[in-house]
Amino acid sequence: MKPVFEHPWNLNEAEALVLQQQLAKKVIAQDALSDIKYIAGCDVAYDDKNDLQIAAVVVLDSGTLDVVETSVVQDVSHFPYIPGLFSFRELPSLAKALDAIKTIPDLIVCDGQGIAHPRRFGLACHLGVLFDIPTIGCGKTRLHGQSVVPGLKRGDHAPLIDNEEIIGNVLRTQGNVKPVYVSVGHKISLKTACDWIIKLSPNYRLPETTRHADHAVRMALKRE
């Protein structure tokens, strides 16, 4: 699958910031999904010197959560890690992995934030807008916003707030286990996003999509 539009990746920090603010206007924070048959997870791992990355996209059957297809690619890092500009670092390699996938997913779960971002444009938003596909941001830690601790039962959640605005949910995917940070990526509502994350996390803290993608990149990195 390919992006619906192109934009350069060889940018400096200031240029990336401008482009980010431009693209942020295109995010749709409402349900605009079709039937969800396939759901993809994606992740990136880095090598020792940190100038190479391995990206993976794993497509699962939304009903059985069985792996349908896996794509793993290697690429060079074109951009450093800068909090708030994370997508400019990981998206080039992820796009390469998506380009090789045959089973077009109906929804993609990202390892990072969606609109729970200082300029409302985390990795999940960037990927969603670039490929015009519904996405969810599901991070292991917080980047932006403040919240209260949610209840301890699976499914309990509390809003992530920034300036009176709800930018995401702190969601407990397993009882008495550290919660995850869920936010809208593109073409989905926060409620629907959380429902899917719960459904995708029947046994562990992180959704199966992320677990499979993480496993794939870690395994590929080990063989280098």
Added chain:
DNA sequence: GCGACAG
């Protein structure tokens, strides 16, 4: 100046 800071 001080703290915060996705992966």
Added chain:
DNA sequence: ATCTTGTCGC
């Protein structure tokens, strides 16, 4: 993200 030992628990 990655660098790392032992340890508690099913």
